Structure formats: C-alpha cells, structure tokens
Amino acid sequence: MANIKEIARQAGVSVSTVSRVLNGHPHVAQEKRQAVLDTVRRLNYSRNLNAVQLIKGRSGMIGVLLPYIHHPYFTMLLEGITREALEAGVQLVLCQTDYRTEREVGMLERLRMKGLDGVIVCSRALEWERLEPYAAFGPLVVCERPGSKQVSAVYIDHYRCFREAMDYLHRRGHRRIGFSLGRGGSSSSRERRRAYADMLAKWSEPAREAWVLPGCFTIEDGAQLLKRVLAMNERPTALIVTGDEVAVGLMSEAARQGVRIPGDLALIGFDNQPISRMFDLTAIDNGLTDMGGAAFRLLHERLTGRGEIVQRELPFSLVERSTV
Amino acid sequence: MANIKEIARQAGVSVSTVSRVLNGHPHVAQEKRQAVLDTVRRLNYSRNLNAVQLIKGRSGMIGVLLPYIHHPYFTMLLEGITREALEAGVQLVLCQTDYRTEREVGMLERLRMKGLDGVIVCSRALEWERLEPYAAFGPLVVCERPGSKQVSAVYIDHYRCFREAMDYLHRRGHRRIGFSLGRGGSSSSRERRRAYADMLAKWSEPAREAWVLPGCFTIEDGAQLLKRVLAMNERPTALIVTGDEVAVGLMSEAARQGVRIPGDLALIGFDNQPISRMFDLTAIDNGLTDMGGAAFRLLHERLTGRGEIVQRELPFSLVERSTV
DNA sequence: GTGAAAGCGCTAACAT
C-alpha cells in the first residue's frame, strides 16, 4: 500500500504538500494540488488512520459501556447516543459488559491508552473509586446520579420520580402498592426503595418487604411476576414495574389468567418504550433517548473545547394511559 | 504522559527491553524485568495504542454496519456478534447507517485506512459493485445471500423458508394467504415474493398483489397492518409477518377489534424473538443470534490466519405455537 | 540477555 512519501515522489512534490492537499489546507498551487490528487487517485491511495491518530493524539472515537445490548432500556439509550454521534461524525466503540468489572476496566484502559477520546457509561458495576481516576485520561459521562465530581452526568431523579408514581396511584385510591426492581442493588433501586419507604411512612401504611420484587428484567420475568403476586396471601392492588417490557409480560400473563388490569391490578411501567403505547400502558417517560443524546453532546462538547464537566438532571413525566 | 523512552531511562535499561517486558517476551533478566515493572507502576505508564497499531498494521477492532440499532432483528444479530467478540477480546465499532450509503462507505473507508481489521455487514443499501472492492482491504462478512465471491457470508434460504411457512399454512387448510415485508426491495423480500408466486402457481391459486404488504417494521406498523387487512373486500385467512414485533402489534390490535387469532386470521411471525414466546406466536426461527455469532467467527478466523472466505447457509425452523 | 537503530506513515514547525 502506497504511503504519502510515494505520492510525493510520483507527484513531484514534497510530503508536506501532499499532506496539505489531503487535509484541505490553503496555500497550495492549483497545479500541484491537481498533481497530488491525480496521483492519489491513480495509486488508489488512502491515509493510514493509525498514523494520523498517533500524531494527533486522538482517535476520533468514543467508547460506550453498557451491560446488555438487547435490553430495551439500553437500546433506547444507545439509540439516542448513536443518533447524535452520527450527526457529529464520531464513531462509537461498543462494549457489552454484562456488568463484569474487568470488561469495564478494559474499556477504560483503552481510553487511557488513547484508543478512545472519551467514554459514556450507560450503567456500571465498577465502584466510583475505581472509575474516577480514569477521568484524568479523557472525558467521562455517566447516565446516572454521579458519585464523583470528575465526571459529567445526565440522570433523572429516581426518588422524586418514584414518589410521583406512588402519589398518582394513591390519588386513584390505591393503598396497597408493590413494585418490581431490576438489580436490587443499583443506585436507582436504592432511591426507589427510599421513596417507597418514605411515602408509606407519610401515609402511615406498613411497609411490606414481600411487595418489593427484584430480579425483573425481561418480558418473561413479567409473566413470572404476576404469578408471584397471585401466590401472595395479601396482594397489592397496584404495581410499579421498572421496565415496560416487564409490565407487558405481566399483562399478557394476566390476560391468560383472567386477571383484569387495572380492575384487579393497576400497573405503572417505566421507560415509555414503544411497546407501552401499543399496550396502552400507563408509564413513566424517563426520556431515555434524549438522555442518550444529551450524554453524547456533553462528551462531544468537552472534546471540542467548549464545555466543562456538567452534571445535569433531566425531566421525566407520567404518561396516563389505561392501566391505572 | 510518559513514554517508553522515559521508562527505559528511569529503569536504566534500553527501550527494547522495556518493549520486551511490556509484551511478555522471554529472555529478559528477572532483575531488569522487575526494574521496568516498578518504573511502569511508579510513573503510572501505559502504552499508546495508536503507536502500537501503527507499527503492527492492525487496529484490533472490527466494524459492524447495521441500519437500525433499535430494531429487534438487528438487536438479536448484534447480540450474537457481541457475545463472540467478547469471547475473543475484540472491540466492536458500531455504525448505525439508516441505510444511507455514505455512512456505509464511511465505515468501509475506515477499513481501508487500517482503522478497522474487518467489517460485518448486517444489512446494506450499497450495491455489491461498490462493496466488493473493499474486500481487498480486509475481510468482509455479510449476513445475507452473498452477491460477490470476495466476501464471507452467513444467511438463510429465504425462498425455502417462505415456502415452508406457506406450505404449513396450506396443510392447515389455508388457501388465501397474505404477507408483510419490510423494505419491499431487499434481497430477502425478493426471495419471498418469488416463493409466494411459485407456491400460488403450484396450487393454481391466483396471485393477489393487494395481499403483499410492504413497509412493516414496528409494533405500530403491525396494528396498522390489521386495519389494512380488515379494510379489504377480500381478506386473506392467514398472514405471514416478517418480524415478530409486527405480528405482536397486529395481535394486540386484533384483541381490541375482537378479531380472533387464529380463528379469523392465522399468523406466522419471523425471527422467533423473545416476545413471540410470550404471545405464543407461531414463528420461523431464523437463528439470528447464532447467525451473528457465526458472522463474527468467520471474520475472526480470517483475521487470525486460519480460515478462508466461507459462504455458509444456516438452518431455520418453524416453531409451532398457537397462532395457526 | 541486551542495546542501537531503523522504521511504521503521518503532521507541522520552521525555513526559504
């Protein structure tokens, strides 16, 4: 494969002139420019990115860390990131982590080694103390409430969000409220547990640990979830389900079992996925696609000079449909 | 940031020794090795990937070209690719193309510029004539019936697959069969149209262009699809729907409209997505996740020496559930 | 076992 030196030789100019032409710099005589362009075409030449990146100190790519590519939550987030990245002409390097810290670290090491210009962390298993130091090597954006001053962040207030959902159910007469969680230990789960406890205390209702239902991720988990609820002696009258796909799984099982929704069980979903519109599910819209877009823009602004570390809370809304 | 030269100086050895230690080569005295390791740790040094990639002529990354990241078909394919890539320690560079050829070309140019070691094409808008030349710059794998000898391929026989679906419906007594398509002009769509025409001819049934329903991608499109069918004077008794998400959208609309499935309308979906299990949808399993995995392995085998261009047809199966 | 030195392919400061 030809290199810039060969182009220079055959075009009868110096390497710097070739480089100038390649990079669209001014101050090159028209005829020389043409000679270079002709030679480039004739030799079917193209630049070696690795050399360019080495000398420029940047890779032109950013990393995206996410646990599961096939989960609707992350798919929506990624959709927002991708859309903006496309716009900005930045390539994304994807890493599916399965929440394994060694994979998260692997990606961050890539940042440190200048293989990446920045990293968006959609969700993580890594402790803040281990994540934070990597901020020294390039901008980091997390899609959650930040546990460090060194990273940019976009997130919603899960505590307030969950209270709002509970309050909505309460106003509709529900006193016996349960809820599902994904990983029980994530920071959003903790915020939700706290909101749950606070609201119950405010209403002087007893907290029931049995109505906290972790481990719900998929549409199948939703079907199981209904079965778990039906098996209870004391059942909740309403469920807040984190993830519309779980709620839809529950609804489809409810149809099979003859459980009426919202008559027998009211439902609020999370994410406002396309599927929730189809099944007329009342849901919290946490603006995931926008969040992804915002995450990318925050990163990109830091990369292009303008822009500091920003930690921004994003709005959410409750979309009223027919399941409450 | 320190470089290898600085490490060498402070450790009191030569750069080559440092390089040897860094790359785990043998024939380095234990004490020198330790001195290097200590200095590396002390200066918090790490290699510059761009320099390594420049000299090695490889990037350690492969590109993945896909039109829509949020579509279940591609999400499943990507899941398979990702799983294998993880295993092999290869990073994926993702490009959502929206079927825009300039984006596809952009990624392929990256291959040519040694920014990528190979590319998996999940689906494309680019003509074969424009894609083929890039095979000279690195292995290419397509996930469809190949239109060039220069690329590896994994694919299923859409023609046979569609015939099998039609035959299944025929054996169950259906004579009036319609079908949906995504992009009407894709190569799989063409195969399906051909299978449709051939089967109808074989049964001496008239072909009805009105029962070919393109433009169906989403769950919402599925709901629309039912409405289109209900508005027909002559309705099909069975529908083959390319994409389970479309079929599920149709089913949920059917429930609202009081249309019984399979009583009033039989349904066969495609992809065998998780959602199809939940809704008990009879579907063609085209092994998308396996296909993604196979695509990656084919690429990786070429990259690691063993392995030539392989074009492999993959099996499919019909999963009988309750919608026929 | 170890080091010197020659690149990998490119950009940009500097000189003209």
Place this chain on the structure above:
DNA sequence: ATGTTAGCGCTTTCAC
C-alpha cells in the same frame, strides 16, 4: 507557496 526535517511512541531486526 513549498520543501526540509523533527518528531509522534512503539516494535523489531540485527549485532554483540
């Protein structure tokens, strides 16, 4: 406007 040259940070002969 154009050329010369010094790197960017690393790997890898080759010689000792």
